[in-house]
Amino acid sequence: MAYRRAVSIAEAFKSSGTVTVRGWVYRKRELKDKIFIVLRDSTGILQLVFARGTEAFNVAQRLNLESSLVATGLIKEEPRAPGGKELHVQSVDWYYEGAPYPINEDAAQADSEYLLDVRHLWLRSRKMQAVLKIRHTVFGAIHEYFRSRGYYEVQGPMFITAAVEGGATLFKVPYFDDVVYLTQSSQFYLEAFIFSLEKVYTIAPSFRAEPSRTRRHLTEFWHAEAEMAWYHLDDLMKVNEELISHIVSKVLEERLDELKLLGRKTEPLEAVKPPFYRVSYDEAVDILKAKGVDIKWGDDLGADEERILTLQFDKPIQLYGFPEKVKAFYHRNDPQRPEVTLSVDVLAPEGYGEIIGGGERIYDEKELVSKIERFGLNPKDYQWYIDLRRYGSVPHSGFGLGVDRVVMWIAGLDHIRDAVPFPRDIRRKYP
Numbered sequence: 001m002a003y004r005r006a007v008s009i010a011e012a013f014k015s016s017g018t019v020t021v022r023g024w025v026y027r028k029r030e031l032k033d034k035i036f037i038v039l040r041d042s043t044g045i046l047q048l049v050f051a052r053g054t055e056a057f058n059v060a061q062r063l064n065l066e067s068s069l070v071a072t073g074l075i076k077e078e079p080r081a082p083g084g085k086e087l088h089v090q091s092v093d094w095y096y097e098g099a100p101y102p103i104n105e106d107a108a109q110a111d112s113e114y115l116l117d118v119r120h121l122w123l124r125s126r127k128m129q130a131v132l133k134i135r136h137t138v139f140g141a142i143h144e145y146f147r148s149r150g151y152y153e154v155q156g157p158m159f160i161t162a163a164v165e166g167g168a169t170l171f172k173v174p175y176f177d178d179v180v181y182l183t184q185s186s187q188f189y190l191e192a193f194i195f196s197l198e199k200v201y202t203i204a205p206s207f208r209a210e211p212s213r214t215r216r217h218l219t220e221f222w223h224a225e226a227e228m229a230w231y232h233l234d235d236l237m238k239v240n241e242e243l244i245s246h247i248v249s250k251v252l253e254e255r256l257d258e259l260k261l262l263g264r265k266t267e268p269l270e271a272v273k274p275p276f277y278r279v280s281y282d283e284a285v286d287i288l289k290a291k292g293v294d295i296k297w298g299d300d301l302g303a304d305e306e307r308i309l310t311l312q313f314d315k316p317i318q319l320y321g322f323p324e325k326v327k328a329f330y331h332r333n334d335p336q337r338p339e340v341t342l343s344v345d346v347l348a349p350e351g352y353g354e355i356i357g358g359g360e361r362i363y364d365e366k367e368l369v370s371k372i373e374r375f376g377l378n379p380k381d382y383q384w385y386i387d388l389r390r391y392g393s394v395p396h397s398g399f400g401l402g403v404d405r406v407v408m409w410i411a412g413l414d415h416i417r418d419a420v421p422f423p424r425d426i427r428r429k430y431p
């Protein structure tokens with residue numbers, strides 16, 4: 001099987017003489033006496049030249065975009081070819097013609113809904129290939145950060161029985177003769193793990209029945225969550241800064257080619273180093289008012305407010321001290337200012353906004369039950385969660401990082417669905 005002796009395109013560029021390469025037809029141009037095919041694989045692209053009068057030329061004439069092939073030929077310098085080299089094909093050792101490809105070279109600028117309909121094919125595009133490689137690096141950096149600092153990776157269940165982030169965005173699932181919900185966040189389970197492992201993290205899907213199609217909301221998203229026993233808000237804010245800076249530095253270290261291919265300016269990412277700006281909710285309201293935003297203390301900040309805020313700063317902001325009523329019940333109230341919580345969101349710069357939500361948790365049993373009731377919830381629905389406070393409770397903090405939103409920001413994408421291989425939102429559940 002000829003493709004067993006093939007080398008990657010990246011290796012072919014380092015070779016001289018005769019090599020065998022394998023991949024897919026990315027571009028094809030037929031001239032009078034030559035056919036140029038740009039071959040694509042997971043490492044890059046290489047121009048193949050087929051001379052009229054050869055058997056290889058006859059095969060090349062039959063190939064479509066995305067036909068797969070194995071070819072052997074002579075590597076030669078050619079400054080006009082991508083990467084400065086091309087392969088003069090002596091033989092096509094294997095090929096799969098396939099049908100005419102439904103995404104032609106022009107369609108690549110086509111309607112975004114169409115490219116979503118054929119996302120299972122569009123994954124092959126150089127843009128998606130670059131995003132997937134950045135995504136790979138982001139996931140790896142998250143694991144690397146936590147594992148190098150003594151966190152244990154754990155897994156919570158996907159079927160749950162009570163809302164973490166409000167009942168309005170729960171997906172109900174039939175469960176034999178009962179019903180359950182898809183998890184909105186693994187947080188409560190991480191809070192159970194810390195009494196055994198103290199510092200834990202997970203990267204898992206979370207599900208939110210988001211009724212609106214926005215540029216940063218999905219109904220299924222990848223959620224990196226961590227929980228730390230004994231940590232208070234300032235300890236948590238340090239972890240936020242270190243984690244995000246680590247992720248960005250790994251992408252800058254490993255994925256510069258992909259960032260360049262996406263046209264992403266890297267200067268804003270190079271500024272992402274601790275300490276981040278720390279802005280209180282009070283200060284944020286003052287800044288927004290000064291910018292002419294119609295906001296009063298106690299209002300939640302939406303995407304527009306976050307965008308205006310982030311454009312005032314040149315790196316991420318840790319926005320802390322949200323009013324009690326704009327945060328979920330589990331947030332611990334500030335003992336010095338009971339109307340605010342010991343919460344923190346991290347807003348990515350350049351208008352991207354919230355990428356992390358977290359804070360200190362209520363760790364006193366009576367305080368938790370009273371707040372659950374004050375929020376109009378039924379303590380019975382949170383019995384096991386309350387139990388965690390009944391036996392040896394400790395101060396603890398945690399957060400959730402939206403991995404897809406981080407990829408969207410770092411890759412400089414306009415829409416979160418371009419950061420995800422198979423995005424899901426209210427109008428998209430296929431392919």
Ligand SMILES: NC(=O)C[C@H]([NH3+])C(=O)NS(=O)(=O)OC[C@H]1O[C@@H](n2cnc3c(N)ncnc32)[C@H](O)[C@@H]1O
Nearest residue numbers: 185187208217218221225355356357398399400402
């Ligand atoms: N362990 C924790 O403390 C996490 C906490 N229970 C939680 O879920 N917070 S969050 O709702 O702000 O969501 C956390 C992050 O999760 C992301 N997120 C949150 N919702 C979405 C949707 N719908 N789509 C994409 N990304 C989303 C976003 O970056 C948020 O900052």
Ligand SMILES: [Mg+2]
Nearest residue numbers: 345354356357
């Ligand atoms: Mg949030």
